[in-house]
Amino acid sequence: MIRRIIFISLFVLINATLFGQAKVSKNHPLTGLTCKTCHSCNVPTSKDPCLNACPRAEMTTVNQTPAQSPEVEVMKELSNRYAPVVFPHRTHAQMSEMSGGCQTCHHFNTIGPIQPCINCHETKRQRDDISKPDLEAAYHQQCINCHREWSHRIDCTSCHAEKGSNESAAISSSIKKMTGKIHPEIAEPKxxxxxxxxxxxxxxxxxxxxxxxxxxxxxxxxxxxxxxSQCHDKGKATMIVTSLSGAPIKMHKPEQQHHKxxxxxxxxxxxxxxxxxxxxxxxxxxxxxxxxxxxxxxxxxxxxxxGSVKKFEKLDPACTSCHNNFIQGKFDHSAAGLKLDENHSSLECENCHENKDFSKPPVCSSCHDDKNFPKDRPGKTVGKIPSKKIKSLK
Amino acid sequence: MEDLMKPLQVEKKYFTPGVIVLSLIALNGLVFLAGRFLFGIGAVTNLNNQYPWGIWIGVDVAAGVALAAGGFTTAALGHVMHREKYHAIIRPALLTAMLGYTFVALGVSVDIGRWYYIWHPLVFWNGNSALFEVGICVIMYVTTLYIEFLPIVTERFIGNVRLKSFFSFLNKPLNKFLRILDKGLAKVMFFFIILGVVLSTLHQSSLGTLMIIAGPKMHPLWQTPILPLLFLLSAISVGFPMVIFESLIASKSLGLKPEMEVLSSLGRIVPPILGIYLAFKIGDIVIRGTFVYLLQFNVQSVMFIIEVLFGAIIPLRMFLSETVLKSKILLFIASSLVIFGVLLNRINNFIIAYHPPYSYGAYYPSVGELSVTIGFIALLILAYRLIVINFPVISLPDKQYMIQTKFTIRGSQK
Amino acid sequence: MQKQNRRDFLKTSAILSTAIAGLSTNKTKAKPKEILSEDRMGVLVDTTVCIGCRNCEWACKVAHELPTKPKESYSDRTAFKKLRRPSEGALTVVNEFSNPQNLNIPTDVKVQCMHCDHPSCVSACIVGAMSKEENGSVIWDTDKCIGCRYCMVACPFQVPSFQYDKALNPKIMKCDFCFERTKIGKLPACVEICPVETLTYGPRSELIKIARDKIKHNPDRYIDHIYGENEAGGTSWLYLANQDFAKIAFPNPGDKPMPGTSESIQHGIFAYFVPPVFFYAILGGIMWITKKRKEAE
Structure with missing residues (x-):
């Protein structure tokens, strides 16, 4: 008990000292965040980090599937020249799956709650912090390049409705039009x-x-x-689709591009x-x-x-290189389809499984002269024993 | 010989067939000039935002100033160095310079968009501007030239003021005024003569500085920091050939015997000056390494070669030859070549070498521009003829009664 | 003229050289306004952002009371077929070039006066009608200009244009960085209207930092060159691009201020009028000596 108290108090002490001195860790600014994502003031210190409220329970991060994301958004922060813009969010989320994902638009927003653009991008062009675009520019910079890439047009009216008396009717009708629309499934080649x-x-x-x-x-x-624009181009009648027939594709791009x-x-x-x-x-x-x-x-x-998808690592074929629970007392043998009886349950693994090679059938001969697996089993069968093990005996 | 020569009015009829042709050319120029003043510069010129300067600046102004250099070179020779031998040619040279600069001023007024603000440089100064320096010097030099010419006017009218009827009461006071003026001028004339030489030196060189600011827009064969020096040297070297050229033309046109002795000795001064100019010109492209551009075949390299070969090297060789100096026709050709060379140099510097970054095509002078330029030259010749007929400019073999007149004029100072 | 003694000569010379010396002190004071303020403003043009909507062209004309077609007509992209330059009728224009990184998104480049830190037009102008203002603008004074067009010859970017079709009061037309608007705290018209904020208006020093940051964080997007940082000795307008600036029709004027050579020659020749007066004195000396010699003969 005394040992426990000392241990706990030491733990508390050490942590307190560590946190007291906490500096911004080396990795801190490299996480792709801007300061403003987490901090509300310009110069956060360890004493006053001025962290934004982070309601974890109801926190929605940007890491969602398109299906989870909102379907249609109405952007009305800047609706002075034009009517609010109805934005089919889900469709765009789907489109982004082949490019930068959600972070294409929700940039600098990797782990925190979703920040509305207006949090960082000011609504006025004339402003002090010119290091990032204002809200109008931020919206446009996000939207226009894709739009003009396949439509070759930059006209305002493809997104903006004119301001006017029937503004709200127009908005509700376009919300209706956009709701339920999804991108047809993209045919994947086998x-x-x-x-x-x-x-x-x-x-x-x-x-x-x-x-x-x-x-x-x-x-x-x-x-x-x-x-x-990889598939769509307004100028061209048909969609640009890669051959799905399975016939060999001749190289048509520079080597580097094919390899990329x-x-x-x-x-x-x-x-x-x-x-x-x-x-x-x-x-x-x-x-x-x-x-x-x-x-x-x-x-x-x-x-x-x-390990990571991008760089699969070569493994040691020994089972215990991954299965660190393959030791006596820790392993529930019934998972292997055989509940060991009392006599065997206290044995070390390698008593039956030579060299801890579990891919091979167990060997009874080290103790028994007359027993043989799988005819004789050291317990009750609870499932199917891997057929391979039986096969390898034959 | 020169003792017997005195500047006298040339007794000739003004109108000849040649004068009528020139008048028509001048009239044609004036018509286009009217177009420029009524409808703007764009209406008669090929100038645009890429080529803001054309032949009105390149020829009328830049070449005009250079070719009027005879005025200050002869003044330096005759007055400053007191080479009395050349006094006979000082007055014609002075007249050419005066008329030349007058037409330069006219050319500038025509070319600038707001001709009525031509006086602005006198009020608004920009000491950094080469053009300001050129402008101020030209204004001062034109004034100086008119002052230098004044004695010729007083000489013409002293004792000759004969106003008709109503104004006749003014005759006496005017005459007196002219005498006082003449006396006063004689006292301070040395100041204006030196001033003229200094001002000429300054603006002849600053005219070269003009294009330096165009930097890479100018072809490297011409764009050099020593442009002002080259402009000054070329102006000095064209001064005497220009005097020779016009003396020969004037004597031919006015039916006089050219003073070959004076002209030949003037011609002897040309080679050293022209040689120095040529040395600097060649040295410049060698030292800056820009001679490599001569290996390319384009308008610029061809024009440069023509300019140097025909405008400097060939005439230099000719002026070194005693045969040329003694021959009227060869001397005329040699002088013409130098003039051609300097004229071409100014055109090259201001037009051929100038290559704006976004030009849609090369600049060629329009009919209007050519008409105005040629018209101005015609007008200048007409004015020259008018003045030499009415004022004692050209030295003629002396006659006894003229000596008498002369004596009475100058005698009053004694 | 022949009759004049030595005393006269010296007396007159002395008076006149004093007069010239007096003139020269006046002259050196009469420099154009050329304050290179530390916090002069500028605009960073990110050509990778520009979409070529040409709204800036329209806004510029409206702000400068130039005749213009309705705004809708500016969406006509056939205007990009040929390279256009700022002119007396349009102080800024947008040109389009192909984009090697993405052929579907051409590169659009707005051009106007660069507002040099050491403007050659200011140095060149015969009457000092051009001036570099404290806020970075290079502006033109209609009351002084004589229409000689030397500024157009001097400008390394070939920007000033002239109203050739006007017989009376033709003007030099060039972007004035909306001097009248910025004076009263407004943004330049083009900056205000740009829908994508290709144009960022701010203190030049800050813009350079922002541009450096952009290049650092998007090395694939930009070439490592801020055009205007050093060009012609630095300009108030700065450009970022995704390809070599020569390919999007920018000249290479070098890094030295354009007026450098001509001004040093100019000031070398004049140098408080010492060389001309000296030269005058020498000529006077020669004149006097030769005259003496002549008289002695």
Whole structure:
């Protein structure tokens, strides 16, 4: 008890001293925030950090799916020259998935609650802080480039309604028009075969669904800054759609551009990782790594074991390199489909599983001369024993 | 010989077929000039926002000032250095300078958008401006030239004031006034003569400074910090050839015998000056390394070569030859070449070398601009003829009775 | 003229040289207003933001009471087909260039007077009708101008224009940085109307810092060059771009103030009128000596 008190008081003391001296950590300004996101005053100090209120319970951050986001927003802060702008938020959130995501517009807003633009961007052009655009400019700078990229127009009326008597009617009608509208699902190719100009390693087979579903890559990991104009162009009658037929695609862009989307992950790989003599099959964990996935692993996301999506790490095939609970007393053996009986439950793992290699069937012969797995089992079967283990015995 | 020569009125009829042709040319210029004053500069010129200056500045003003340099070079030679031998040519040179500068002033008034504000530089000063310096010096120099010319007017009228009927009572006081004026002028004339030389030196060089501020807009063959020096040297070197040129033309046109002896010795002064100018000109492109632009074939390089070859090198060689100096026609050609060279140099500096960053096309003078410029030259010649017929400018073989008149005029000072 | 003795000569010379010396002191005082204030204002033009709506062209004409078509007509993008320059009828114009980074979003560039820190027009003007004001504007005084157009010859950016079609009172027309508006605390008309704030109006020193920050944080978006920071010795208007400035029709006037050479020559020749007076004295000396020699003969 006394030990406990001393320990707690020491802990409190140390923390108090640490926090008292707390300086802005080295990483603090690198997190992509502006000071104003968190601090309300110009020069926050450790004594008076003047932090903005942060109601965690009801806090909505920008990290949402388009479906979670508001459907339509009416922007009326600057409605002096034109009527308020009705902004189909959800549709734009969907569009942003292939570019910068929510942060394209909600910039400098990564972890805090969603800040309305007006919090930072002043409504008056004539102002003291000219380091960031005023509100009108902030809105326009966000919107116009995409809009003019595919429409080649910059006319005001595509977003702005004229101010007038039937203003509110116009707004409610456009809200109605925009509600429920979503971007049709973007057809994803299953695989793409690229025919390169190289003599050896002519083919690169790219499994799109694999990268998304199996490897867990996000759209933006490869599709960088692709906005509407990637597919839409008002001047052109048809949409620009990449070949989905599965026929080999001839290279048509400079090498660097073709490599660019891949290189955000594959930059350190050898050419032969992707460039093969003929179109290749889908990813096979056993063929590629020599380590077959069993039923416990095959449904896991890659990043569960291999770390970040962008840079999968090679692992030690020993089970205990990941499973640090594979030790006597910590492991509930019934998870493996077999509840150990009393005689066996107190044994060390390696007594049955030689060298702690759990991929191989257990060995009974170290203790028993007459017992053999799987005919004889050291307990009660509660589920299906991995078939592989049984198979390997045959 | 020169002892027997005295400046006298030339006894000739004013109108000849040539004069009538010149009058028509001048009239044509005046018509376009009227257009400029009624409808603006844009109506008669090819000037635009890219090429704000055309031949009215390049030829009428810049070349005009350079070609009127004979006035101050002969004044320096005859009056400052007291080379009496050249006194015979001082008056014609003075008249050319006076008329030349008058037309320069007219040219400027025509070219500036607000001609009625031509007096502004006298009131609003900008000491940083090369143009201000040119403007002030030209205004002062024109005044000086008129003062220098005044004795010729007094000489003409002293004892000759004969106003008709009503004003006849003024004859006596006017005559007296002229005498006093003449006497006073004679006392202070040295000041104006030196002043004229100083002012000329200043603005001839500042005229070169004008284009320096255009910086990279000017072709490197011409754009050099020593432009003022080159302008001054070229102005000095064109001074005597210009006197030779006009003496020969005037004597031809007025049916007189040219004073070849004076002209030849004037011609002997030309080579050293022209040589120095040429040395600086060549040295400049060598030292700055801009001679590489001569290897390109374009308008600029061709014009530069023409300017230096025909305007300086060839005439320099000619002036060094005794045969040329003795021959009327060869001397005339050599002088013309120097004049051509300096004229071309001014056109090159102000027009050919000037390359604005956003030009839509090269500048070519319009019919209106050419008409006005040529008209002004015609007017100048007409004025020259008018004055030499009415005033004692050109030295003629002396006659006895003229000596008498002369004696009475100057005799009063004794 | 021949009759004049040495005493006369010296006396007159002395009087006249004093007169000239007196003149010279007046002259050096008569410099144009050329205050380079520390907090002079400027505009940062971010050409990567400009959308080429040409509202600034319209606002400029309205602010300067120039004739203009209705605002709607400015959305006509065929105006970009040829390179336009500021003129007597339009003190600012927007030109469009292709954008190597994204062919769908052309680069639009507004041009107007750069309002140099060391303006060659101010240095050149014969009557000092041009002046660099304390707030950074280079403005023109209609009461002084004689219409000689030397400012147009001198300007490295070829900005001033002239009303060639006017027979009476033609004006030099150029952007005056909305001097009349800023004087009463308003923004320049173009800055006020710009929908995307391509134009940021503020103290020049602060704008340079902002521009540096922009380049630092968006190295892909901008080339590392603030046009106007050093060009022609620095200008009040500063530009950012995503490509070489030569490609978007900016001249390269070098980093030295344009009037430098001509002014030093000018002041070298004059230098408080010492060299001319000295030269005068020498000529006078020669004249006197040769005259003496002549008389001795």
């Amino acid at each position: 695989k793409l075969i690229f025919e390169t100009k190289y003599k050896s390693g002519k083919y690169v087979t790219f499994y799109h669904d694999e990268h998304v579903k199996v490897f867990g890559a996000n759209c933006v990991d490869c599709h960088k800054q692709q906005n509407c 989307p891949c290189f955000s992950c594959h930059q350190d790989d050898k050419c032969s990782t992707c460039h093969l003599e003929k179109p290749s099959g889908p990813f096979n964990h056993e063929a590629s790594t020599g380590w077959a996935l069993n039923k416990f692993h095959e449904n896991l996301s890659c990043s569960k074991c291999h």
